[in-house]
Amino acid sequence: MSLYGRILLLNAAVLVVAVLLLLGPVTVSTPVLPREAMVLGAGLVAMLVANAVLLRIGLVPLRRLARAMGTVDLLRPGDRAAVSGPGEMAELTRTFNLMLDRLEAERATSSARVLSAQEAERQRIARELHDEVGQTLTAVLLQLKHAADQAPAGLREDLRQAQETTRSGLDEIRRIARRLRPGVLEELGLHSALRSLATEFTTPSLSARTHIGPGLPSQSDETELVLYRVAQEGLTNIARHARARTAEVQLTCGADGGVDLLIRDDGRGTGDASEGAGIRGMRERALLVGAALSIRPGPSGGTDVRLEVPKAEKADR
Incomplete structure (x- = not known):
């Protein structure tokens, strides 16, 4: 009744x-x-x-x-009354x-379209930086070298300094282009891309290392891109906010036949800070492949960011 x-x-x-x-x-x-x-x-x-x-x-x-x-939170699907x-x-x-x-199905579909468009735009910008700006700076370097060789001694040192400044700018442009379009991911695969990413974030104040487990199942191009972008965002957050001395990226087999990605640091942790745009972006990427993203305190301080990607056929469904 x-x-x-x-x-x-x-x-x-x-x-x-x-x-x-x-x-x-x-x-x-x-x-x-x-x-x-x-x-x-x-x-x-x-x-x-x-x-x-x-x-x-x-x-x-x-x-x-x-x-x-x-x-209810559409970035944390699955909870039902x-x-x-x-x-x-x-x-x-x-x-x-x-x-x-x-709503969750529509959010996943719209996020997939947005992120696909974002990746396409990143590739376009990376190409333009490499092909247009990079080539222009290379030409400027050659002109400066020629001018320095012909210049009198008093002016030569200033031209050498301009050369070094231009070369540093060219290196920065190439670094930005690599981050926008991970060519190493397309050419050498996910494992090499993660190792290269850890090397890129290693500085005198931060030691980043990578652990790749044995027997990892093959993943689709979309899943590999999601794994790479989540690792990239996690390391970026560590470098900017964590005040950590060490960071580790682990890629291992999951319990259900999928893969687990863990980004761990020994920094100050998240505390009561609210999730920013970077973490929300990671959650949206996780939805694309049916993965679960969790952010928890690490076992010895710091933060653990874990992405659990299900087995390929489950993700396809």
Whole structure:
């Protein structure tokens, strides 16, 4: 029976009993006698208590659904409200869960389009940096070398300095282009790309190393790109915010036949800081391949960022 029907039935039963009592053994005189007032008061209290208990029990599923609505996050899919309660409450909860299914599917589809467009734009910018800006700076370097060779001694040193500045700018342009378009990933594969990435982030104040487990299953190009980008963003966050001395990138076999990527550091941890655009981007990338991303404190301080990619056929489904 619906909540409306139960409340209506309970109130009707209480009123019918009250009318029968008034028509039968219970009478009300004028002025009202104390005994009669007690009977009427007890009936009123009984009706209010019964309604309160019924509403309290009947609205529990609605409060549970409200809590689920307040905590839902499309970047953490899978959480659903428990279906319970009377007919219309259970139907409302089922409808809400179906709406979440549709929203998560639409979010994953739109994120895939956005990230694909983003990767295409990165490749275009990387090509232009390499082909246009890189070639222009190379030509400038050659002109400066020629000018330095022909210049008098007093001017030669200034031209050498300009050469070094231009060469540093060219190296920076190439580094940015490599980060925008990981050519090593396309040419040598994920394992070499992760090792190169760790080498790139290694500085005098940060030691980054890579551990690649044996027997890793092959992954699609899309999955390898997601793994690389998550590792890249994780190392970028460590270099910018963690104040860590060491960082490690581990790629190992997962429990279900997939792969696990772990980025671990010994820095100051995340504390109570809210998730920024970088972490949200990692979560969106994880959705593309059906992976689960978790961020937890490390076993000896710092932060563990773990990406669990399911087996290929599961991810395809």
